Amino acid sequence: MRVLIVIPARYASVRYPGKALVPLRGAKGQAKSLIQRSWDAAQAVQGVDRVIVATDDDRIRAEAEGFGAEVVMTSSTCKNGTERCAEALDALGGGYDIVVNLQGDAPLTPPWFVEDLIAGMKAHPTAEVATPVLRCNGRALAGFLDDRRAGRVGATTAVFGAEGKALFFSKEVIPYTTGNDWGDHDPTPVFHHVxxxxxxxSALAAYARWAPGPLEQLEGLEQLRFLERDRPVQCIEVYARGQQFWELNNPEDVTRIESILNDLGVA
Structure with missing residues (x-):
């Protein structure tokens, strides 16, 4: 099966404009842009036939081409990364069996997250869409709850059924856990959506034809468009193996990500 990774990136991020070009310093003090670190993360994934950056911004294109990435220009009307992936695949003329959307704000994504996701798609041949979920320990859950109490948009959480089909995704912390107390390393019933x-x-082509539904608009989560159209999303559990994972959602996340890069020894 031919696998394509698309890294969608835009300059006009609502919460953090220009974040694709934000420099992140690694363990040796070397600064690389967020889009370059996301590209590096994609290059570490095994079993992939091609990696591209999909953007509508010439500044991002220049940066990406400067470090050797292949870039596909997409329109400024794309509402999210999934629409951008659909447009990029169309521009390439198809030819891939699985398209992976590795969002350009997740440079700490371990390669095995993506490898396990691809394996999960192969193991569920009827699945049209799949996404990784990571069980939170007590420390991670406490951080999510602190973010919400402070009014910060932190991680997205997922709930799913016995066979792994997604029931809902939310920027709130679900399921409800207030009153429960877990130790820092205890497993909890809350799953971080990666x-x-x-x-x-076929799923990408259908998605591009659908208008956003009310749940997608309220939560600001693109994957809800599939659920609102009764298209199942397969959740694939992945494991951190001791590695910290975080996305760059807000300016204050820069320090956290740089700290993790330093701890991992990533230059």
Whole structure:
């Protein structure tokens, strides 16, 4: 099966404009842009035939081409990364069995998250869309709850059924856990949604034709468009293996990500 990774990136991020070009310093003090670190993360994934950056911004294109990335220009009307992936695949003329959306704000995504996601798609041949979920320990859950109490948009959480089909995704912390107390390393019933997706080309083509539904608009989560159209999303559990994972959502996340890069020894 031919696998394509698309890294969608835009300059006009609502919460953090220009974040794709924000420099992140690694363990040796070397600064690389967020889009370059996301590209590096994609290059570490095994079993992939091609990696591209999909953007509508010439500044991002220049930066990406400067470090050797292949870039596909997409329109400024794309509402989210899934629409951008659909447009990029169309521009390439298809030819891939699985398209992975490795969002350009997740440079700490371990390669095995994506490899396990691709394996999950192969193991569920009827799945049109799949996405990784990571069980929170007590420390991570406490951080999510602190973010919400402070009014910060932190991680997205997911709930799913016995066979892994998604029931809902939210920027709130679900399911409800207030009153429960877990130790820092205890497993909890809350799953962090890792913002990576794998699609069949048919699912991408259908998605691009649908208008956003009310839940997608309220939560600001693109994957809800599939659920609102009764298209199942397969959740694939992944494991951190001791590695910290975080996305760059807000300016204050820069320090946190740089600290993790330093701890990992990533230059």
């Amino acid at each position: 913002g990576v997706y794998a699609y069949r080309p």
